[in-house]
Amino acid sequence: MSTVVALQSVPRARGGLPLLGHAVHLWRDPLRFFCSLRSQGELVRVDLGTMPMYVATTARLVHDITTTHARSFEKGRFFQRLKPLAGEGISTSDGELHRKHRRLMAPMFARDRIVGYSRTMSRNALALADSWQPGDEVEMEQAMAEYAIETLASTLFSTDIGLPAVTAVREHLPVLLKNLLIRAASPKVLDRLPIRANRDFDAAATALRQVIDDVVTTARRTGHTDHGDLLSLLLSAQDPDSGAGLTDVEVRDELSTILFAGAETTAATLAWAFHKLATHPEVEEQVVAEIQEVVGDRPVTIDDVPRLPAIRRVLDEVVRLHGVTMLMRRTTAPVRLAGVELPEGTEVAFSLYAVHRDPDVYEHPDRFDPDRWLPERQAAAGIGRDTYLPFGAGNRKCIGDAFVYTEATIALATWLARWKFTPAPGHTPKEVASAVAHADRVPMIVTPRR
Ligand code: HEM
Numbered sequence: 001m002s003t004v005v006a007l008q009s010v011p012r013a014r015g016g017l018p019l020l021g022h023a024v025h026l027w028r029d030p031l032r033f034f035c036s037l038r039s040q041g042e043l044v045r046v047d048l049g050t051m052p053m054y055v056a057t058t059a060r061l062v063h064d065i066t067t068t069h070a071r072s073f074e075k076g077r078f079f080q081r082l083k084p085l086a087g088e089g090i091s092t093s094d095g096e097l098h099r100k101h102r103r104l105m106a107p108m109f110a111r112d113r114i115v116g117y118s119r120t121m122s123r124n125a126l127a128l129a130d131s132w133q134p135g136d137e138v139e140m141e142q143a144m145a146e147y148a149i150e151t152l153a154s155t156l157f158s159t160d161i162g163l164p165a166v167t168a169v170r171e172h173l174p175v176l177l178k179n180l181l182i183r184a185a186s187p188k189v190l191d192r193l194p195i196r197a198n199r200d201f202d203a204a205a206t207a208l209r210q211v212i213d214d215v216v217t218t219a220r221r222t223g224h225t226d227h228g229d230l231l232s233l234l235l236s237a238q239d240p241d242s243g244a245g246l247t248d249v250e251v252r253d254e255l256s257t258i259l260f261a262g263a264e265t266t267a268a269t270l271a272w273a274f275h276k277l278a279t280h281p282e283v284e285e286q287v288v289a290e291i292q293e294v295v296g297d298r299p300v301t302i303d304d305v306p307r308l309p310a311i312r313r314v315l316d317e318v319v320r321l322h323g324v325t326m327l328m329r330r331t332t333a334p335v336r337l338a339g340v341e342l343p344e345g346t347e348v349a350f351s352l353y354a355v356h357r358d359p360d361v362y363e364h365p366d367r368f369d370p371d372r373w374l375p376e377r378q379a380a381a382g383i384g385r386d387t388y389l390p391f392g393a394g395n396r397k398c399i400g401d402a403f404v405y406t407e408a409t410i411a412l413a414t415w416l417a418r419w420k421f422t423p424a425p426g427h428t429p430k431e432v433a434s435a436v437a438h439a440d441r442v443p444m445i446v447t448p449r450r
Contacts, residue, residue, distance in 0.1 A: 004341050010054060012045045013037055021047025027182055030325055030433045034351035038358060043338045046349070053077075053328070053347040054340075059355040061338055063386040065348060067394040069335050075396070076330030077347055078184045084205040085176055087249065089257025090399070101254060102399070104237050104246075108230045109399050114406050116228070117155040118302035121407045124151050125414035126299060132446045137424050140442035141271045146170065148266040151407055152259060158229035161219055168211035169259050172204035177264050177434045181325060212252045220248065230258065260435075262400050265324075268438035270408055272318045274421050275429050275442050276368050283370055284416075286310050288449070291413045300413045302406060311409050313370035319390040321368060322437040324352040327392070352390060353437050361387050419446045 013036075016022050025033040026048070037044045038057040045052050056062050065073060074094040086092045090101045107113065128147055132138060153166040179201040215231075218224075225236045234251040238244065246254075277284040290310045331346045342348070357365040361383060362372070371377060391398035415421075424443035431437045 004336060005339055006341060007054075007343065007346070010043050010045045010340055011041045012047070013040060013055075016047050019049065021049050021051075023048055030181060030351075031353055031431060031437055034326065034354035035357055038354065043340055051347070053349045054337075054342065056337070056348060056350040057354065058358060059361060059387040059389060062350045062352070062355055063389060063393055064337060065329055065350065066389070066392055066396060069337070070394040070396070072331055072333040072335045073329040073348070074332050076328045078326065078328035078349070081184045082180070084202065085180075085208070085260055086257045087209075087253030089253040091257050091261055091396075099395075100239070101246075101250075102395075105230070105233070105254065105399065108233055109403055111402070114402055115302050117151075117403065118305075118406055118410060120154050121151055121410045122299050122301065122414065124154065125411040129415050129418050132419060134446070134448050136446050138421075138444055138446055140274050140421070140444050141267070141429075141439055144270040145174070145263065145267040147411065148270070148407075149173070149259070149263050152262050152266075156230040156255065156258060157215070158227045158231070161222070161224060162215055162231070164211050165215045165255070165259075168208055169263065172208045173260060173263055175200050175204040176208070176260065180435060181433055184326070184328075208256065209252065212255050213248070216248045216251050216255070231255065258400070261398075262404070264434060264438060265436050266404050266407060268322060268436045269315065269318050269404070270411060271439050271442045272322050272429075273314055273408070273412060274444060275423070275439060276314065276318060277416075278421050278423050278444065280368060283310075283314065283368075287314060287412075288416055291417050295413055295417060297417065300410045300417075302410075304413065305406055305409045308409055308413055310370070311412050312405070313373040314412075315405060315408055316373045316388075316390075317368055317370040320356040320362075320388065321366075322353070322431065322439075323356055323390045324392075324436050325433045326351050326353075352392075356388070356390065416449075418449055420449050421446060 013022055015025060017024065022033070026046075034055070034057075037046070037055055040057075042056070042058050042061055044055050044057060046055050047053075056065060075092060079092040082092050088097060090098055090105065093101065124147060128143065149166060149169050153162050153169070156162065157165065179197045182197055183201060216235075219231055219235055225232050231251075234246055234254055237246050277287060287310045290308055294307045295304050326349055328347060328349045331342050331344050331348065333344055335342045335346075337348070356362070359365050361381070363381065372381065372383075385393065391401040421444040424445050427441055427443055429439035429442050432440050
């Protein structure tokens, strides 16, 4: 019989300070800090100021939290701190509200819809490819952010009604994301301090909410209900039992949620993919040969996506290496985790970034090696859904995973068929911890491939 130990026996992470706890490590270098916890235990206590949170340091434990014990967890503190940005959208809400809205939004991310979006994705990718001139130096991090936001906005809103929101998201989202982790990892009392990070966060969240509110009001007024986009779906949604629709605030919260959850993650993945390909010429050669064989010069379609497995391996490896920095949950009932009895109300955290660099699961975990995703190597390494979960798992799993794989594959195939990307001299991209570990800058020179 396994022994159950009490919460007090969980090891406390090294380097805590009086009053501040480990907050300074989380502010300064969260990626290294999370990776350092693995050697200290499977479950490790970290203090945010004086508030303890318990960090799961293995993928298997994260899998237990998100699937086996999902019913005994709510999203907790991190997501509450996101509410100025995402309100009660599906990434922050819990229980019945989450279930109801997730069910409502699921059709927008179903296969038939993604087939429709894929045409927009391909069109947007071609437009960007056509905008480059030979020898241009392109800030890929920024170009990818614009591509991701524009693609999300044109699939979510489908008509010009969303244009003010796209502009506002471009301006405000980077500010919000930059300050998000600091805010989530800080004691709540710090929210009210009149420091720059708080002022910027509050101003950007208010501005973004206001613009999306205006879009929703205009859409209601002009009867925007049958455009086949997410905005129409939300505006015309009806509860099957009560017949009630969503309020304008609920519609706004879901739109903001998708924009904030889908923009930076996609942009960071694409920007890293370019950097990795440029610094691993043997992988780039394989990817480009596959694109030339499968697609050639024509526009990329959704039917090409499964026929480009080398791109898929690159994307799988990029999201493994530069994934989501930190997520949290709170127990709603007592839960036994790694042999420890967690009482109701315990804050639990995990870093997908850190668990995907676990040397017990991944050989040379810091190495970019897309071929580790070849079926035979993956099987030999025993990597499965309980050890590789870049999109989370269970009822809170990412709703946009198929969307992003389609979008990123189409985009990479479109651009790599036409252009060669070479790192601009003088800068090596560095990781910056935000919602994901994105690159600070990825400046590249584009030259025509043929
Ligand atoms: C490479 C890109 C992406 C990564 C790595 C990623 C990762 C994740 C992860 C790990 C979660 C689970 C969070 C948790 O368990 O607390 C999540 C949730 C979510 N993601 Fe993504 N995501 C990506 C792209 C997208 C896109 C493109 C969209 C929308 C179009 C999106 C929308 C969402 C939403 C709405 C949730 C909340 C789901 C819920 O709680 O029911 N994501 N994502």
